[in-house]
Amino acid sequence: MRIRILVTGGTFDKEYDELTGRLFFKDTHVPEMLRRGRCLLDVTAETVMMVDSLDLDDEGRRQIVARAAGCAETAVVISHGTDTMVQTAHALAAAEIPGKTIVLTGAMVPYAFGSSDGLFNLGSALSFVQVLPPGVYVAMNGQQFRWDRVRKNTASGCFEAL
């Protein structure tokens, strides 16, 4: 089984700019995370964009959907900011991509910082994508949700079932 990881940015990949004291995007950490996880899956990681998901508009979502539909793999993991992850899941479901299992995941804390949940979530998403039937899912907090049965609780920062 071949897996495609589509990188779109999000907290997952944010870094600290020591000159400005602000968070920014440079390169994705996904390849380093795969090495650290000693991942031996047949994975291709591809950076679609590097954005804060609050800045993601319809055109950006169209790009993500186009890559998820267009790539050769039937197992697709998408790293995504948590704020609008569910919205992008809806856009992917609306596109009715046949025969593909698509799992969105992200992080509450940047991987570059010591206490990130990113590595846990990546291990989780890569596992779910191998065994779940075709469809669009969100994998966060160790759980998986169908795209239409989940929301982010903005007060707690956690994803919960609808």
Place this chain on the structure above:
Amino acid sequence: MRIRILVTGGTFDKEYDELTGRLFFKDTHVPEMLRRGRCLLDVTAETVMMVDSLDLDDEGRRQIVARAAGCAETAVVISHGTDTMVQTAHALAAAEIPGKTIVLTGAMVPYAFGSSDGLFNLGSALSFVQVLPPGVYVAMNGQQFRWDRVRKNTASGCFEAL
């Protein structure tokens, strides 16, 4: 779905003793790892033993099998040293525990050290255990293997399909 994690030691939970310069076991890191992964699954972690899996004998394996069979949960993750993980998987399969999905996982580097694969593997094992049909599995390197279709390649340190 309720999940039981049976902690048995292994590299996963080793720590560095700064007085002797040797690795040893103190408490398990699983609760801290679950917090860091912002895990919201209904998980109970239980320490069965804290041993290097090279030191695990038949009696030790009987204990692990007994807890996996005896606990109330039908989803069981076992943290285990990688050296004899496959052997314990065989012991679990031989016990023919009905209706339970049992996933063994571990780490190549202790979680207490910065570069561990443990968090990735825990995220992976907790995900597989939710969706795989009853049976005994090994989850390492992002992959899952049925107990009778896997071996550890001691030269590379990786698990591979038989």
Place this chain on the structure above:
Amino acid sequence: MRIRILVTGGTFDKEYDELTGRLFFKDTHVPEMLRRGRCLLDVTAETVMMVDSLDLDDEGRRQIVARAAGCAETAVVISHGTDTMVQTAHALAAAEIPGKTIVLTGAMVPYAFGSSDGLFNLGSALSFVQVLPPGVYVAMNGQQFRWDRVRKNTASGCFEAL
């Protein structure tokens, strides 16, 4: 020799707020850093304020000077944001506090993030404060500068001699 550490905030002590995605101050990390450095000096850490040094005004500087002058110790380390560290060093020098060695230090990356220079700088500042003659100094980048012979190069983020 007794040493007083005056905590004033700065990048040193910033943390990541996973709900808002912004950096903020909670408690100082200095006690944890001293434990990690296995520091056995007779040190008392005291939080004077927790501010970004760009937000520090004359009244704030007066508070810092007052504590540096008023504490019983003759060796004083001040953790401080790097942006206006030199300005506070000038305020301390202007106060002409007799018989005290005062060393300001900080960090370019928060200690809570993996790649921080904070632990290196704290080890450096605590060492300089034990051996330098009375006066006001900045300790950054492994170096020490007298208060009137240093500036922060805002382009490189480094401190350099005047």
Place this chain on the structure above:
Amino acid sequence: MRIRILVTGGTFDKEYDELTGRLFFKDTHVPEMLRRGRCLLDVTAETVMMVDSLDLDDEGRRQIVARAAGCAETAVVISHGTDTMVQTAHALAAAEIPGKTIVLTGAMVPYAFGSSDGLFNLGSALSFVQVLPPGVYVAMNGQQFRWDRVRKNTASGCFEAL
């Protein structure tokens, strides 16, 4: 001022071998530590040997003394295992190297593991070496000791004044 760092191994530079589960030496971490500390001192790091200081014999100590005496710099930091650090300090003092400040330091936990005191100690040693008068010193636990006024307390792992 130019500083020479002589790397001799010790806990400081130990790494975890994930195939054997044992600690071993590969390359020194000192250059990475200097980068992380944003160190701007004129430092040259040189690996003299990579050994556990318990394995260091008279011939090994002669090599260290020869490099400390022979290098062009008058400020020398030596990274060294803590177990026989004091013994090497005695050998250096016995050599009566004129006009040089020599500071030995080490770590209780390998730098490659998350919780190491190494970065703190390196910042400390590099600071002491700039300001202490010629002589041989041990810098550990934030403190500095003259070579003949210190011992390692093997029960606590700490260095203490004689």
